[in-house]
Amino acid sequence: MKAVRFSRFGGPEVLEIVDVPDPHPGAGQVRVAVRAAAVNPSDWKKREGLMNGRLPQTMGHEAAGVVDEVGEGVTGVAVGDRVFGLSAEGAAQAELAVLAYYAPIPPSLDFPGAAALPAAIETATRALDQLGVVDGSTLLVNGASGSVGSAAVQLAVVRGARVIGTASPAKHDYLRSLAAEPVVYGEGLVERVRVLAPDGVDLALDVAGSGVLAELIELAGGAEHVITVADFGGAREHGVRFSSGDAGRAVHVLGQIGELIESGRFLPPVTQTFPLAEVAEAHRAGERGHVRGKLVLLIG
CATH class of the missing domain: 3.40.50.720 (NAD(P)-binding Rossmann-like Domain)
Known part of the structure; x- marks a missing residue:
């Protein structure tokens, strides 16, 4: 599968779209065919070597997509369901991602809007x-x-x-x-x-x-x-x-936000989208500031 990765620290130019092995879900996890993945300020800190010294590194903590594989013990979610959530390995900016925490996407929300939610x-x-x-x-x-x-x-x-x-x-x-x-x-x-x-x-x-x-x-x-x-x-x-x-994370909110959105009590953030291939430009836009809403990569 294709994924965002960097093998040296530096500016947005170090980001690459590379082929990596397909991930598979562990117990309680699901794998999604990613449709949208969010970009966060922590991404450029990570890319600059300010958070983790290992190389190479994949990118992305938030994804929304369609379930295509479920791990042992998963209930209430099936292959083909639309879900959003948090990546197990910080590898959401990819064609496939394993989600450790996830919930159904609210009916009124599209994939970019759902991908913008989990971390916030x-x-x-x-x-x-x-x-x-x-x-x-x-x-x-x-x-x-x-x-x-x-x-x-x-x-x-x-x-x-x-x-x-x-x-x-x-x-x-x-x-x-x-x-x-x-x-x-x-x-x-x-x-x-x-x-x-x-x-x-x-x-x-x-x-x-x-x-x-x-x-x-x-x-x-x-x-x-x-x-x-x-x-x-x-x-x-x-x-x-x-x-x-x-x-400890407050992941319980993932399962609660849908009802708040559908009842009009929570307004999701505006998103600004980029194709996966333009991930470097998304980083540049974020680092320049003045972005309205959340940066999201479109995949698939």
């Missing part, structure tokens, strides 16, 4: 669970308009929370459409949030990693009420919890 909703749900966001909580999301931030906003609103979200002015109408109260990020953030919440907030989630953990701690009344998914150094400096999948 898992990260957001994990952080909300760790923070203890419940009905009546007031949550501040720093970086609320991106794929993880917008997922966190919507999933918190579903829980009954009041959500204040930081974003550039151009994204404020979008945040309002998600039932969040927008504020501009940057200097003076504490004062702007206090206009909306004079006593501060109950909890704060940092998705942007923009160096505002001290302000979030002040607004939330202590480091124990703040989590970041983007600022590892700042978390250590300020005593804030850094949320990663190492402590």
